[in-house]
Amino acid sequence: MAGLVVMLSALGLFGEWFGSGPRAIPAPARPPARRAVSSYDAVVVGAGPTGLAAALLLRERGARVAVVEREADPARFDPERAEVCLVDGRGGVVFEQLGLCSQLAAVGVAQRDLRTASVTAQEGVSAPSRLPTVRLEPTQPADARAGAYWIPREALVGIFDQAVAATAPAADDPRRPPIVRLYGRELGALALASAETGWALNLTAAAGARGADGGGDADDGGDSQTEQVIAKLVIGTDGMRSAVRETLRAVARAGGLGDSFSVVSRRAASAGLRQKLLKLPPSFALSPDGATMPERDVSYAIVSATGVAPELRLWMLPQARGERGRTAQLITGADHLIWARRTADDAARFLADAFPHVPIGPAQVGEDEMRRFAESAGTLLPNPQHCTHAALTCGALVGAALAGDALHAFPPDLGQGVNAGLQDVAALASCLDDHGVTFRAQPPAAPSDVGAQAARRPDALACALARYGISRAKEAAALTKLVQLGHPLQYSQAVPFGAIRRAAWRANFGARLALARTLGPRLNFFPSVFALVQNPRLSYSEVLRLAHATTRSMLVLAALSALVLAGAHRLALAAVAGM
The missing domain is CATH 3.50.50.60 (FAD/NAD(P)-binding domain)
Incomplete structure (x- = not known):
């Protein structure tokens, strides 16, 4: 989640x-x-x-x-x-x-x-939940989401x-x-x-x-x-x-x-990825039995079944009006097997194997749309x-x-x-x-x-x-x-040392958030770029300046921590030697 x-x-x-x-x-x-x-x-x-x-x-x-x-x-x-x-x-x-x-x-x-939900082969459609909010004055307005619309x-x-x-x-x-x-x-x-x-x-x-x-x-x-x-x-x-x-x-x-x-x-790291969209009809269901219909103010991440590597996700972002249906967005590496499926039948079989828990086929989206999706070369992220x-x-x-x-x-x-x-x-x-x-x-x-x-x-x-x-x-x-x-590794793309780099990003995100909450802006600790940019009161130059200030503060904190630990280690050695 x-x-x-x-x-x-x-x-x-x-x-x-x-x-x-x-x-x-x-x-x-x-x-x-x-x-x-x-x-x-x-x-x-x-x-x-x-x-x-x-x-x-x-x-x-x-x-x-x-x-x-x-x-x-x-x-x-x-x-x-x-x-x-x-x-x-x-x-x-x-x-x-x-x-x-x-x-x-x-x-x-x-x-x-907005609420979010995931759709997986193991658990089906999860219960929708609201996005968490972080308010860190003066970097965050009272409600940064009040005037934001999908x-x-x-x-x-x-x-x-x-x-x-x-x-x-x-x-x-x-x-x-x-x-x-x-x-x-x-x-x-x-x-x-x-x-x-x-x-x-x-x-x-x-x-x-x-x-x-x-x-x-x-x-x-x-x-x-x-x-x-x-x-x-x-x-x-x-x-x-x-x-x-x-x-x-x-x-x-x-x-x-x-x-x-x-x-x-x-x-x-996200540049060079390829994206394309699949148009879903208003009657599109998230479950094989057709009982679970998508809600308009819920964003769904449809995750591919285990065994599909690299993992695929279809993103259904929220949409207020459903007369035209919704779109499912796919972003993946340009060398993924899905880009080699250039006929409607090949694309339909691939989607059926990748998403057996969600009916996505010609019967659901239509023959013409499946053909268009298969033939589309998508667009490259620059x-x-x-x-x-x-x-x-x-x-x-x-x-x-x-x-x-x-x-x-x-x-x-x-x-x-x-x-x-x-x-x-x-x-x-x-x-x-x-x-x-x-x-x-x-x-x-x-x-x-x-x-x-x-x-x-x-x-x-x-x-x-x-x-x-x-x-x-x-x-x-x-x-x-x-x-x-920001967060260029969020698309599950294959990159060198991808697991390590994603873990490092999560650790950096969590550390900056924890330090911002505990030590605060007075000591030049702010959340990550990904969180700061959500504040419309900050210009992009200000966001970059605060990010760099936090990096410097974290380096100083790390150096001070290292000195304290070194001093404590010496004191411990001296105490042992004096015994």
Whole structure:
């Protein structure tokens, strides 16, 4: 059960700026004019939770925003990406700012209500139990779980997408224009037209874009001709292989800024593992007799029978609504035998042998789903990686920023993927506010109005991006280090000296928790990274600092203990010699 608790907490599905002020960058030749050209204050590339949240927050600040996404319907159910995410207090800040907390609560399972259970061949389905809580002030808020919710990824994207679709010019404030959804479009090229004009984005109809027809709001003319978009600000939230990031790297290099926007990769024991998901119907039962049905607020770990090596686990994370059924997540080594079962019959036989105590076959999940599961190659968990820079300024009024997986990507060991991305866009909005950046004309204000004065600064956007770049690149680097130090051995994968390393992790986790409870923060003793990151009040840099402080304190304590034992040993020897 301890392993289940650790895995549950982790599976909430998974820099410095290069100048002290605005710096003009030589622009390449202006791209040739295209058939259709539209202009926006900001373009967000990528319509995941991070990108859609960024668009909404920019629109709140008066920007004319367009969102580019290759999928025609980014909120559609995709069994290859149907993870269940844990949105904690870090991500919850964005929901509060956008007034979407009620929607999150309506379709999510509150972490404080979560119960866990295991399903084994020996004991069947265990009685659900609640997760233990640890409160260690000042490192832990009164109830860190109060604002945390488990929610399927498609439902999470759907909340933001519906909010984007509902935007319309406000009758009482025309400075808040609607967000244009350029769905079903693929970013063909991104270039800096000039430090005054901004960025030129060439878009084409995405080949094989999946989803509902008519997902986009702009007309592409019914053909595949390139559509050009001009924007002052570009936000790249287009994943760990970000095309926006690569463009920023090339522009920075052309401007004589060296190898900026390079990616730093760290090693982790969970990197290289492969995951895929099996869609289960609403009628799926946990027992052969069909009597035990899964409860919506319970997370189940279905453990393979004895003799299956290495051990397999199917994780059924909680889901508030069961109309579509649930998904079972499998994470294992890329060399496991299950990846060689590429036909529906082979996969069905393998699952029947591995999980004889749970009916998982074509009769339960359907022939089509079993075939899809067998043919799926899954996805590889990446090495923890982060970009060295998070923002670029190309003059006082033109710039770009990275957020989400484009800035940092990692395995789901700590469950911070969604939360880190939402925290990025919340930080960007905060930097824009602190520097008085607005995108629409403001009404006259009194000279004493500091905000209005800041808004009139010609370099306000550049200063805001500079601050964002410094803070978020630092946080991205700290986060990838935390993932490396967290709990990368929780997936039962085969690694050298795996039993010893897992035992060492458990001993370290227990020792830090015991020392934090007994000696406390005053003596610089804090819980492990895995526990500290659950506190949304702590930044990732603070979590890393506290972890390192605890390590130093433990080394000092060990040295003092060794000296005391050595002294006691000498006294004992002296006492024996004097007898």
